[in-house]
Amino acid sequence: xxxxxxxxxxxxxxxxxxxxxxxxxxxxxxxxxxxxxxxxxxxxxxxxxxxxxxxxxxxxxxxxxxxxxxxxxxxxxxxxxxxxxxxxxxxxxxxxxxxxx
Numbered sequence: 001x002x003x004x005x006x007x008x009x010x011x012x013x014x015x016x017x018x019x020x021x022x023x024x025x026x027x028x029x030x031x032x033x034x035x036x037x038x039x040x041x042x043x044x045x046x047x048x049x050x051x052x053x054x055x056x057x058x059x060x061x062x063x064x065x066x067x068x069x070x071x072x073x074x075x076x077x078x079x080x081x082x083x084x085x086x087x088x089x090x091x092x093x094x095x096x097x098x099x100x101x
Contacts, residue, residue: 003052007031012041017050025057032061033068042074049080059088066097 005018005028014032018024036044046065051058062078062085069076078097081089089095 007035009035009039012043013045013047014040015047015050018052020051020054020058020061022055022057025061029061029064032065036065036068036074036076037072040069040072040074040076043077044069044074045077045079047079048082048085051082051085054082054085054088056088058085059092059094062089062097063094 003019005016005020005024007028008015008017014035016028016032020028046062066076086095089097
């Protein structure tokens, strides 16, 4: 069973912690998308430093949030992406989405 993944919001920042996988991604996606649409400032941050483990569901989650932010006319800056997520993004040819290490 996966460790409970959680989101925390403060000062224009969304922080993700725990395991991001197929069992945890659905509630994360909805909660994060709601924040991006309704509460996030024009320029906001996504801090992934608390992610303890992720699989390809993390890539899908990240892309979904980026699409939601763009649709809401907002800029989403990504910080502290875990190495596993960076590797998956590189493999998918999406490395430009993440900031330089």
